[in-house]
Structures are given as C-alpha cells and as structure tokens.
Amino acid sequence: MPSHREFAQAFQSALRDTALPPGAHTQAPEELTRRFNVYRNNVAHGLAQALQRHYPAVTRLLGEECFSGVAHLYIERHPPRTPILTEWGVEFPNFLGGIETFSHLSYLPDVARIEWARSRAYHAADLVPVESSQLTQIAETSYLRLHPSVQTLWAATPAGSLWISQQPGAAAPPAAEDWTSEVVLVARQGLFDVITTVIPPATARLIEALLSDTPLGAACAAAGSDLDLTQALTLLIRYDLITAISQGRPE
Amino acid sequence: MLPTNAGLGFKPEHFPAVIETKPPLGFFEVHAENYMGAGGMPHAMLERLRADYALSIHGVGLSIGGADPLDKTHLARLRSLCDRYQPESFSEHLAWASHGGEWMHDLLPLPYTDETLDIVCDHIDQLQEALGRKMLLENPATYLTFVQSDIPETDFLAQIARRTGCGLLLDVNNVFVSCVNHRTDPRAYLRAFPIEAVGEIHLAGHETEELPSGPLLIDSHGREVSEPVWGLFAETVTEYGPRPSLVEWDNDVPDFATLMTEASRAEAILEDARHALAS
Numbered sequence: 127m128p129s130h131r132e133f134a135q136a137f138q139s140a141l142r143d144t145a146l147p148p149g150a151h152t153q154a155p156e157e158l159t160r161r162f163n164v165y166r167n168n169v170a171h172g173l174a175q176a177l178q179r180h181y182p183a184v185t186r187l188l189g190e191e192c193f194s195g196v197a198h199l200y201i202e203r204h205p206p207r208t209p210i211l212t213e214w215g216v217e218f219p220n221f222l223g224g225i226e227t228f229s230h231l232s233y234l235p236d237v238a239r240i241e242w243a244r245s246r247a248y249h250a251a252d253l254v255p256v257e258s259s260q261l262t263q264i265a266e267t268s269y270l271r272l273h274p275s276v277q278t279l280w281a282a283t284p285a286g287s288l289w290i291s292q293q294p295g296a297a298a299p300p301a302a303e304d305w306t307s308e309v310v311l312v313a314r315q316g317l318f319d320v321i322t323t324v325i326p327p328a329t330a331r332l333i334e335a336l337l338s339d340t341p342l343g344a345a346c347a348a349a350g351s352d353l354d355l356t357q358a359l360t361l362l363i364r365y366d367l368i369t370a371i372s373q374g375r376p377e
Numbered sequence: 378m379l380p381t382n383a384g385l386g387f388k389p390e391h392f393p394a395v396i397e398t399k400p401p402l403g404f405f406e407v408h409a410e411n412y413m414g415a416g417g418m419p420h421a422m423l424e425r426l427r428a429d430y431a432l433s434i435h436g437v438g439l440s441i442g443g444a445d446p447l448d449k450t451h452l453a454r455l456r457s458l459c460d461r462y463q464p465e466s467f468s469e470h471l472a473w474a475s476h477g478g479e480w481m482h483d484l485l486p487l488p489y490t491d492e493t494l495d496i497v498c499d500h501i502d503q504l505q506e507a508l509g510r511k512m513l514l515e516n517p518a519t520y521l522t523f524v525q526s527d528i529p530e531t532d533f534l535a536q537i538a539r540r541t542g543c544g545l546l547l548d549v550n551n552v553f554v555s556c557v558n559h560r561t562d563p564r565a566y567l568r569a570f571p572i573e574a575v576g577e578i579h580l581a582g583h584e585t586e587e588l589p590s591g592p593l594l595i596d597s598h599g600r601e602v603s604e605p606v607w608g609l610f611a612e613t614v615t616e617y618g619p620r621p622s623l624v625e626w627d628n629d630v631p632d633f634a635t636l637m638t639e640a641s642r643a644e645a646i647l648e649d650a651r652h653a654l655a656s
Contacts, residue, residue, distance in 0.1 A: 127525045130493050131444040134476045141481065149488060149523040153560055154590035161520040161558075164595055168483040176482070206480040209438025209451050210413045214480075249414025252421075274415070317421045 141169055142202065173201045176211040181218060181241045183292040184234065196225070212249060216242060236285030237292075240322060243277045243312040247320045250275035255366035263371050264359070266343030270336050271370035272362070275314035278330040286310035286324040315365045328353035329361065339375060379404045379431055379465045379577060379621035383643035385636050386625045392422050394633035396429075402640060404431035404465065406623050410438045412462075413454050427462050433577065433623070434464040438480065441500045441514070442487040443473035452507040459508050466577060466621070468513035468546045469504070471497065471534065488523035489533040501541040513576045514538075515546035518554040518583075518596035530555075535571035544576035547620075549610045550602065554583050554594040563609055572617045580610055580643060581625040599628035602639060607646070614650040622647060 128136065128148050137147035140162065152158050174197040178185050185193045200221050206214040219238035228234055251274045264270070279285070284300050286308045291299035309330040314320050328349045335345035346353055362368050370376060382403025387395075405426055412419050426432070439451060459467055472484035487493050505512055516534060528536070538545055547570060556563040582600035586593045602624065614620060624639040
C-alpha cells in the first residue's frame with residue numbers, strides 16, 4: 127500500500143496525466159476515468175476562472191476561448207503556490223509576452239500588468255487621506271506618504287488607453303498609427319474605487335520618488351524640468367492619495 | 378455557537394440587498410481565503426456584515442487531509458482573520474488541496490486508513506491550537522473511493538471528533554452526492570454519522586450526469602437544493618434536533634431573493650423540527 131505521501135504525489139500527477147491514482151476505485155471500473163475527470167475538470171476549470179477574474183480586459187481582447195487555452199498553459203507552467211487565489215497570477219503578464227503567437231499583440235503584457243496592479247490596489251491596506259486643511263502644510267521639505275495602492279506602470283504601448291477602451295461605454299482605442307508609449311497610474315480612491323489613468327512621465331517620476339521617501343523638493347528635482355507640480359499634486363489630492371504629510375522622514 | 382437557524386453563504390454582489398433589507402437570517406458564512414487581503418472592499422463589507430449578523434468562517438485552503446505539514450503562514454493568516462472577526466464558528470474540510478507547495482484549489486479525496494487518521498487528527502490538533510478554538514470538520518462529496526480505505530467515512534469522522542474534540546459539519550448534499558455516486562444508502566450513512574458532534578449543517582445544489590451504470594452527481598453549488606436533499610435534511614433535524622443550517626450557492630449565483638427562498642425553506646424545516654421536539 128502506498129504511503130499517504132506517495133498517494134498524494136501520484137494523485138497530483140494524475141490530475142494532469144492520463145494515469146489514475148493508486149487504489150482509485152468505483153463499482154463500474156470502466157467509468158473510473160470519467161469519475162476521476164471530475165477532479166481534473168474542477169482543478170483546471172477553477173484555476174482558469176480565477177485567472178479570468180484577474181484579467182478581464184485580457185480575456186475580452188483575446189476572446190474567452192483563446193484565453194482559456196492560454197490559461198491552461200499558464201496553469202501547467204505556473205501552478206498556484208498559495209492557498210489564496212487572488213495572490214496567484216503575477217507571472218501572467220510576462221508569460222503572455224513570451225508567447226510567440228501573440229508577438230504582434232505587443233500591448234497585451236502591458237494591459238495584463240495594469241490588471242494585476244488593479245487587483246493589488248483593490249486589496250491594498252486602508253489608509254485615510256489627509257484632511258484638506260493639512261494640505262497648506264506642504265513645503266519643499268515635506269515628506270508626502272501616498273496610499274499603499276499607488277502604482278506606476280511604464281508601457282511602450284498605449285496600454286492605459288487600450289485598457290480604458292475595454293471598459294463598458296468607453297471610447298474606441300487609439301488608431302494604430304497614433305500609438306505612443308504611456309505611463310499609467312493605478313491606485314484606489316477610498317475603500318472601493320480602483321482608478322486607472324494615463325499620467326505624464328514627469329508626474330510618474332515624482333510619484334515614484336515620493337514612494338521611496340524622498341522629500342517633495344528633491345522629488346521634484348528627480349521628476350525633471352517638465353514636471354507640472356500643480357497638476358501632479360492636484361491629481362494626488364483629487365484621488366485622496368496623500369495619506370500623511372510630515373516634515374521629518376516618516377517612520 | 379451559531380444560532381440554530383438558517384444562514385446563507387455571503388456573496389459580495391448581494392451586499393446592497395442584505396444591508397437594505399436586513400433579512401431575518403441566523404448567520405452568514407464566508408470563505409476564509411477570500412478575506413486575506415490587507416484591506417479594501419472585501420474587509421469593508423465583511424465588517425459591516427459582521428456588525429449585524431453571526432458569522433461562520435469556512436476555510437477551503439488548509440489541506441487538512443494532505444500529506445504535507447500544514448502551511449504555517451496560512452495558519453497564522455487564519456488566526457488573524459478569526460481574531461479580527463471573532464466568528465461564532467470556524468470550519469474546514471476532510472479533504473486535501475495542496476501537495477509539494479502547489480495548490481490545486483479543489484477539495485481532493487483521501488483514503489481512510491490508520492495512517493491518514495493520524496495525519497488528519499494531528500493537523501486538526503495543530504489548527505485548533507493555532508486558532509485557540511474548536512473547529513468543525515466537513516464530510517466531503519466524492520466521485521470515487523480507494524481500495525486501501527479500511528475505515529468507513531462515518532467511523533473516520535467519529536474517531537477524528539473523539540480524538541481531537543473537534544465538531545463536525547454535516548453537509549447533507551455531500552452525503553447524498555457521495556452515496557448516490559457509490560451506490561450506497563444515504564439514510565444508512567446518516568444513521569452511522571456521529572450526529573452528536575454536528576455543529577452545523579450545509580445544504581447545496583448538485584448536477585447530475587447519466588453514466589451507463591447510473592447517475593454521477595457533481596457537487597456544483599450552482600443551483601437549488603434538490604428535493605431528496607431537502608427530504609434527508611428534514612428527517613435528520615426532525616430526528617436529532619435542529620442545527621445551524623446553511624444554504625450554499627457559489628456558482629451561477631442568482632439574485633438575493635432566490636437565495637432567501639432557499640433559506641426560508643430551510644428555516645421552515647427547522648421550525649417544524651423545533652415543534653416536533655417540543656411536543
């Protein structure tokens with residue numbers, strides 16, 4: 127009789143194989159494979175569905191059937207190493223980038239990165255924004271702490287505009303001849319609203335400097351001369367993304 | 378302890394309906410692994426729900442029946458979830474879901490032997506120690522059996538309850554699905570079930586596939602509870618007394634009113650059982 131470890135190992139292999147696990151039994155032996163297939167289908171279908179929930183725009187861009195095929199390849203290559211399905215799928219954007227059939231869809235990995243960032247923002251910790259009365263304290267020496275959901279993504283393609291075009295009621299995506307690179311801000315406003323918006327590169331550099339605990343003056347210098355500081359701060363304030371202002375380096 | 382009434386599995390899409398209508402339910406149940414992010418909407422909803430209702434947290438990812446040691450990180454996450462929400466009940470499954478660090482995200486079956494009994498009891502001891510509370514263990518829906526199993530499932534569960542002190546979660550749909558699939562009598566299974574340890578009952582819908590040898594039932598949680606399962610539920614609570622009873626509907630989730638119809642039917646059966654007990 128196999129040990130439980132040997133049994134589990136064999137059962138796990140059988141889920142993606144044609145063999146059956148040791149000792150598997152049913153009264154009509156010719157139906158054993160059909161019965162074991164319930165487990166095979168549950169695992170494959172459950173994981174493909176979970177990936178689709180993470181990547182709805184990629185699903186729409188590829189079509190469900192094509193996405194499902196890609197999902198099965200991904201499951202084989204990158205099976206979940208976590209019991210929490212919302213934490214599984216981080217490698218999917220790079221995986222898409224490595225599929226030769228999709229090499230003409232250069233924007234696909236970037237759109238997937240946006241979706242992964244959105245999922246992280248959705249689950250990020252809750253921090254309340256500073257009161258508007260505190261905003262007058264902002265000085266060159268201030269450290270601005272941003273909401274933990276704030277992420278910037280640099281794409282060689284108009285991935286932000288493409289992602290936005292996939293949302294219900296959105297305008298058509300940019301025409302291929304007008305394609306440019308884009309920087310995208312993903313963050314969560316309050317408890318619920320995950321925002322996805324295209325921002326100027328200098329604003330992104332400012333946000334990245336602030337995220338690495340640089341005081342505002344130095345962050346502006348890092349952002350470069352084309353920074354429109356008023357516009358950048360207005361963006362952060364409008365989406366409630368400044369959660370603390372301190373004159374010393376935050377703890 | 379959960380109230381001895383009908384409860385529902387919570388679906389986020391029903392949150393507005395629940396908060397607006399405050400339905401008369403005994404409790405809500407959530408899957409632990411859906412509430413393990415740092416913040417945002419899931420926790421905001423669960424906190425609001427928790428303020429109005431008794432709560433059951435139901436784990437699906439610990440792999441209690443697995444050959445590997447329990448995942449320490451996951452134990453700690455379950456602990457902090459229970460600390461935060463103080464649920465009236467925590468439950469998990471007699472099944473396994475991971476091996477060699479890989480999660481299949483399904484409730485997989487195990488042979489019932491002295492070796493697996495020791496493993497499962499050891500895992501439950503660890504879990505109860507980590508959580509600082511007793512848990513309920515749920516009987517599985519299975520599609521095949523194993524020749525190496527030499528302990529009947531009901532005995533296996535009874536021995537686990539006796540050795541670890543854990544309670545049991547009797548899933549009546551799982552009983553029906555497994556017994557039909559293995560061509561055994563669900564009433565005999567229920568008579569052999571250690572009913573005194575049951576702290577909660579689950580009810581759910583299943584799909585039927587016709588094979589040459591007869592039906593293969595699949596535990597889909599995607600439709601109404603079937604008539605034979607309602608019948609077994611009524612017999613069980615009439616004979617042994619009412620228990621907190623949950624209707625699960627996890628796939629192709631309908632509107633909240635449809636779920637309430639199912640929950641009301643469960644509550645009516647529990648009410649009859651209370652009367653039968655009193656008379």
